[in-house]
Amino acid sequence: MEINREDQWVADRLTLIEPAWSPDRVRARAMLAAGLNTHRRLSPWALTAGAMAAVCVGALALPQTRALAQELWTRVALNRVEVVRVDLSNLPLSAHVTSNGLEQGARDAAEAERLAGFKPLFPASVLSASPKMSVTGPMVLEQTIHVSDIRSALTKLNATDVQVPDEWEGVTFSATIGPMLTANYPGEVQIIQARPFSLTMPTGFPLKRFAEVAFRSIGVSSRDAGAMATKFAANPAWLVDIPSDELVGIQEMSLVSGEAVLYEEYNDNGGVARETVILSTPERVYAVMSPNRDLSVKLASALR
Amino acid sequence: MAATSGTEGVNTERLDIVFRAQYERIARVIGRVIHDQARAEELAVEVFLKWWRNPQAQGSGAEGWLYRTAVREALDELRRHARRGRFERLFGGFRETPATPEDLYSGSATQKEVRSILAILNGRDASLLLLRSEGFTYQELAAALDVNPNYVGSLLSRAQDAFRKEYIRRYGNQS
DSSP states (O other): OOGGGGGGGHHHHHHTSSOOOOOHHHHHHHHHHTTTOOOOOHHHHHHHHHHHHHHOOOOOOOOHHHHHHHSSSSSSEEEEEEEEEEEEOOOEEEEEESSSSEEESSSSSHHHHHHHHHHOOTTTTOOSSSOEEEEEEEEEEEEOHHHHHHHHHHTTTTTTTOOGGGGGGEEEEEEEEOEEEEETTTTTEEEEEEEEEEEEOOOTHHOOOHHHHHHHHTTOHHHHHHHHHHHHHHEEEEEEEOOOTOOOEEEEEEEEEEEEEEEEEOOTTTSSEEEEEEEEEOOOEEEESOOHHHHHHHHHHHHO | OOEETTTTTEEEEHHHHHHHHHHHHHHHHHHHHHHHHHHHHHHHHHHHHHHHHHHGGSSSHHHHHHHHHHHHHHHHHHHHHHHHHHHHHHEEESSSOOOOOHHHHOOOOHHHHHHHHHHSSSSHHHHHHHHTTTTTHHHHHHHHOOOGGHHHHHHHHHHHHHHHHHHHHHHHOOO
């Protein structure tokens, strides 16, 4: 029988994700009734998920001189975007959020500006519709180095040549993200904008060296890790981390509004599912999403 | 729910019948992918609303349409959140409270691993595995995924192979 060929090992793992809860039919009925009379509603987190995903960030920066480091101690602006084909989520760092980044709806642009703390730009010359707006954050994220975790990760990868100094234990980085303003337009068009993120770090900490070790701890080769860390040192950037096995199209482009990266996602049939342009300027970072490449580029170009 | 939607082409009584028959199972299928009950139930309701608004989905294959859409919506949501997780973590994984959206969506570490593999499999493989684990028979799988019932066993076997290989490649054989 065919069923005997089924893989028990796989079945056992899939059992682990069986819901521990029972569906709440009463609540569902209420949502269904509400949905029959309203447009599709997304949960607060889901509203910004798509765009935030595209702006997924890893932040590492190295001040060029001690004087610069002193000056930038409290806030290093990361306003350049770079795509790296690694999965930064595997980095062996301990992290937590010190504010929860709650989302607030905004009735109009004035309220959105008040909540976000900056004047938003909208591509009014391309889209005349009024977007549905919300503001998320700010979120403050702290990440702490635990030497034993990094050493353990390196050991698993047989990266025995990498040394992790004891004095790195407990060093904490703090990143401030947002507030981020999300504008949803009809036709699955979404624009997120925020001030450049900032990173706070201990002055004098050998961040280039740390970056190299961190990249090695997630499996980046010695040569590539060194090159990537050096690049950060020269010019701090947001890292859009896309694992090498994730099928996406990536293209750097110069728009009249600034430097941008086009991030193209595909569906299961190989068709384009979404086109995201991540645009960085000295004052803002934008993520512009739509189902159409030309439209995303046009919208991003109009943000000036 | 007795009103009729003139523009969307179906009486809500039919929606009510389909909802009563399929909601719990749809919610559970989505709940396998989305750990957070509230969001899983929201998505399940959205699936029914999409069905209601799509006359072409309301023929004899309505049930299959519902399950295909449910799995696709759940996996899309999971993928979105996986990407968002990378954004929020900056360069590491959240391991402490308060719970992040990704915690809500992914659950425990092992559950997260299982879901992450489902998220990167192709849609049909992931659907086969999810629905089979929810207790679908081969006939039900064939109907839900619109495939020849004679091929379900082979397709399922391939899906399991794909899952196993990808899981071991990423996380090792931790049995």
